[in-house]
Amino acid sequence: MNSNTKNFMDTEAVESLIDVMAGKIWTLLNERGISDPLMVGIRTGGVWLAELLHQELGLKEPLGTLDISFYRDDFTRIGMNPEVHPSDLPIPVDDRHIVLVDDVLHTGRTIRAALNEIFDYGRPSSIILATLVDRPGRELPIQPDVVGLHPVLEPDQHITLIGPDPLGLVIGTNTNRSSRNLEQE
């Protein structure tokens, strides 16, 4: 973490945002008549959130995790992420309704990568996108269905979920983006 970051939200505030998200997801699933969705968290922050949401919603199907390292569009520029984990979708995604969870929606590139990866597992019926934070700066036509928070940020500011225990949101300013830590939010 850079030294120029400052706390933006503590655990309690983040947890209440997660409660709000869970309620919105519940409503949306009911509206669409979806009973057994597969929840999938995007590594790393999205998995922390998905674990809590999964528990809170009492979903029956096991939680899935995605590591989008192999689907990044900046691989040829910055190379392989040295901390990659296997993705794990525990049940077939064919004809399944999916709730995709991530921490911060920014450029939309992570979600683009995640959607491509999911479709390499099969053809889901639908995908709902739930993010804790939806911030300005979209570079692709991707929009969330469920959002916890819409913060007002300067373009050079970045917001990051830290965790998993305790969870918190911090805000920092981009100074020198080292090639190995370039964020793809």
Added chain:
Amino acid sequence: MSRSNAELQLDEAGRLLHFLTIDGLGREMLTEILDTAEGFTGVSERTIKKVPLCRGKVVANLFFETSTRTRTTFELAAKRLSADVLNLNISASATSKGETLLDTLRNLEAMHVDMFVVRHASTGAAHFIAQHADRGVGVINAGDGRHAHPTQAMLDMFTIRRHKSEFVGLRVAIVGDILHSRVARSQILALNSLGVSEVRVVAPRTLLPADARSLGVHVYHDMDEGIRDVDVIIMLRLQKERMKGALLPSEHEYFSLFGLTERRLALADSEAIVMHPGPINRGVEMDSQVADGSKSVILQQVSYGIAIRMAVISMVIGTQNLRMQDVAV
């Protein structure tokens, strides 16, 4: 040697530019390769067994020495990364080193190949190509002479880690023709670098290099003693052509002295695993019962070989820009 190997293979930030030998890479890089391979293991089980990482890249398998398993798994690994693959089997007799090798290289570079996977009967062939290839081109050593076979060693390390979870505290025995084995040389470097407690080599005197102990191993000439209480047994292939060189009396006698049987396997740790880089000579290096038995992980090695090669190919292709920048500076 070690220093230049590090310089040729790693950039200042410790990223993998080429993968030529285990020597000089260090525990951190070896662990990064294993971790990256772990990420790729799931790809083979999906509906679409491909990731788009190396789309648009061209990988040339440059095999001056024949091989089925290694070439096939490299080909499959590159294809699962969405790269295009050229397989070039160039028989050693058709080329002599030096000019001809460079000419081959220049021709392939003109086709905008991004990576060479090189197997050659001569030690140092992959190094030579890495030093002379266009800077954008990454080179992976798929076996050179008696020198190194680093991807085989890494898939072996991956297999061990999958079964034993930690290297520290392990006792590993490598059995067979150490003298002619590039696999053994790479394995010994990797095992010691990853911190296993004890590496043993078990072989007749005629199949051991004179300086065996300087490799950092304990030497055994008696099979029963050599594999007693070990956690991992790696059997090497006995190359039949060695029989003619009067290094060994007969296959039968070799088997009776160094063959792995159920009786001998019982001397190892009760949780021991049995490995072999293939192809197995049944009844020479080991009994069929052992090869097909519950402790054998030989076929897993082949599967893991794909994940390891995906890891190394993608890591090296991922530093292509760094290699190019190096030229500009």
